[in-house]
Amino acid sequence: MIKLYRTSLGIVVEQGNNHCLLPPSMTWDKLLEQPDLLLTVEDCLEEFKRPLPWGEYGDVLAPIVSQEVWAAGVTYLRSREARVEEAKTAGAGAAGGDFYERVYSADRPELFFKATPHRVVGPGGKVRIRSDAKWSVPEPELALMVNSRGRIDGYTIANDMSSRDIEGENPLYLPQAKVYDGCCALGPCVLVDDDAPPRSTEVVLSIHRGGEEVFAGKTSLLQMKRGFQELVEYLFRDNSFPAGCFLLTGTGVVPPDSFSLKNGDEIAITIEPIGTLKNTVA
Numbered sequence: 001m002i003k004l005y006r007t008s009l010g011i012v013v014e015q016g017n018n019h020c021l022l023p024p025s026m027t028w029d030k031l032l033e034q035p036d037l038l039l040t041v042e043d044c045l046e047e048f049k050r051p052l053p054w055g056e057y058g059d060v061l062a063p064i065v066s067q068e069v070w071a072a073g074v075t076y077l078r079s080r081e082a083r084v085e086e087a088k089t090a091g092a093g094a095a096g097g098d099f100y101e102r103v104y105s106a107d108r109p110e111l112f113f114k115a116t117p118h119r120v121v122g123p124g125g126k127v128r129i130r131s132d133a134k135w136s137v138p139e140p141e142l143a144l145m146v147n148s149r150g151r152i153d154g155y156t157i158a159n160d161m162s163s164r165d166i167e168g169e170n171p172l173y174l175p176q177a178k179v180y181d182g183c184c185a186l187g188p189c190v191l192v193d194d195d196a197p198p199r200s201t202e203v204v205l206s207i208h209r210g211g212e213e214v215f216a217g218k219t220s221l222l223q224m225k226r227g228f229q230e231l232v233e234y235l236f237r238d239n240s241f242p243a244g245c246f247l248l249t250g251t252g253v254v255p256p257d258s259f260s261l262k263n264g265d266e267i268a269i270t271i272e273p274i275g276t277l278k279n280t281v282a
Helices: 028-032 037-047 077-089 093-105 164-169 171-178 228-235
Strands: 002-007 011-015 018-021 068-073 110-115 140-146 152-160 184-192 202-209 212-220 245-248 266-271 275-281
Touching: 002 037, 011 037, 028 037, 037 152, 037 184, 110 171, 110 228, 140 202, 140 228, 140 266, 152 228, 152 245, 152 266, 152 275, 164 171, 184 275, 228 245
Parallel strands: 068 245
Antiparallel strands: 002 011, 002 184, 011 018, 068 110, 140 152, 140 245, 152 184, 202 212, 202 266, 266 275
C-alpha cells in the first residue's frame, strides 16, 4: 500500500513511515498514464530516492491536474431517502422525489459531471456555497482515481458540495446545484493498492462551527448498492478521458433537513487508511 501526495515541490510517495520525492520528470498526468501505477511507483522508489523531512515538501495540493471529476448519485439508501425529501421540501412535491426512487432501483446509475480541475480545492482549501442557495451541505464520498483505459488506480476522499434547495426544486437544475467554483475538494492523498478498500470501510463526517461540533455522522461502504467497477464501466460507455478522471461514488451521510452550511464552517471527512480531508467554507 502506497500513498501519493501532490505537493508544491513535486510528487511525494509515502510507504509506511518513509517519505520520498519522485523525480521531476514524473509529472502527475504522466503518472496516471502508467499501465501499472503501483509497479511504476515501486520501481521509482528503487531507482530514485530523495528523502526529505515532511515539512520540506511544501504545501499539499489537490491530487488533480488535467483530470475531469464526475460523480455517481443515489448509490446509498440514505442518499435516496434524503433526495426524495429534499425534492418535497424544496417544492417539487412527491412527483419530483419519484425520480430518485426510480434511479436507485434502475440498472443504469446516475452519473453526472462534477468539476474541472480549477473548480477543485485541496486539503486546507476553501470550499464554497453558492450565493443564490439557501440550503447547502457537504457530501463526504470515496473517490476513485481512474486512468484513461478505465482502470481504477487509486482511492481518495472527496467533498461533493451541494445546493439541496436548487437540486430539489427541479432535477434539471442538478448542474447548477453541483458545478460551480469551489464545489469540490479532493485529498489529502491518493491511496494506491492492488485491493479496493474493504466493504467495512467507514466514511466519517464532522462539521464544526465556532469551535463546536454541529454535525457528526458516518456510514460504511457496506451501504452502497452499486460496485466500483460497475460505475466506472457505465462512465466509460461512449466516453473518453485522455488524462484519466476521478469518479465520486456517492454519499451515505446526509445532515438533517434543518441544517445548512455557513461561511467559516470547518468540514472534516475521514476515510481510513487514506486519512482526513479538511476544508473551510468560504
